[in-house]
Amino acid sequence: MEDGVRKVSHPRDMTASDFSATISGRANGNYNEWVIADFQVIGLFAAEPYRVSAEVTIDYPDDMPDWMRTIDTTLGFEYKSLDDIQKLFPELQIYSFSNSGLVQRVGSAWITVAHATLYP
Secondary structure, eight states, X not given: OBTTBOOOSSOOOOOHHHHHHXXXXXXXXXXXXXXXXXXXXXXXXXXXXXXXXXXXXXXXOTTXXXXXXXXXXXXXXXEOOHHHHHHHSTTSEEXXXXXXXXXXXXXXXXXXXXXXXXXX
């Protein structure tokens, strides 16, 4: 990290097929991570269960002394409906995966879209 910008040791350009392979070709139990420069946010990726990082209220046990309760909130996760997520980010499309591949939420339905939709 340099001035709030994440750096990688071996940056390289990726093609559409490279992106596709990082998703469809990854092994079970592993994750992939991209560090992207000069980007424009075009949508959100959502997968069940739909959880978002959010500031959440800490539930302290009733018998915990006040002096141990140092903060009221912390970063955590909240489960949200797709409608709630769309309300939080009304200007962004929501994408996911189904048995048919990449899908985009349109209204309350999912429609299949080509990977090229994300990176023309």
